[in-house]
Amino acid sequence: MQPFKLERSVFKAQTVEEAANHSEYYKTLTWQERLRIAFYLNSVAFNYDINNPPKMDKTKFMTRSRNK
Numbered sequence: 001m002q003p004f005k006l007e008r009s010v011f012k013a014q015t016v017e018e019a020a021n022h023s024e025y026y027k028t029l030t031w032q033e034r035l036r037i038a039f040y041l042n043s044v045a046f047n048y049d050i051n052n053p054p055k056m057d058k059t060k061f062m063t064r065s066r067n068k
Contacts, residue, residue: 014022026034043050
């Protein structure tokens with residue numbers, strides 16, 4: 001599996017005032033809409049197809065029982 005790198009040329013720098021204006025708009029949205037937007041922005045930032053996101057590499061995690 002190839003690692004996805006952040007595509008830094010997609011985004012632009014903003015002033016504090018511009019960023020504050022955006023946050024007010026996003027606060028009016030539901031959590032589902034904000035999650036959908038975040039998913040889209042991740043697909044743009046890491047350059048993957050939104051309809052075919054990369055699979056999680058589950059070999060990097062392990063589970064163990066908390067019972068002794």
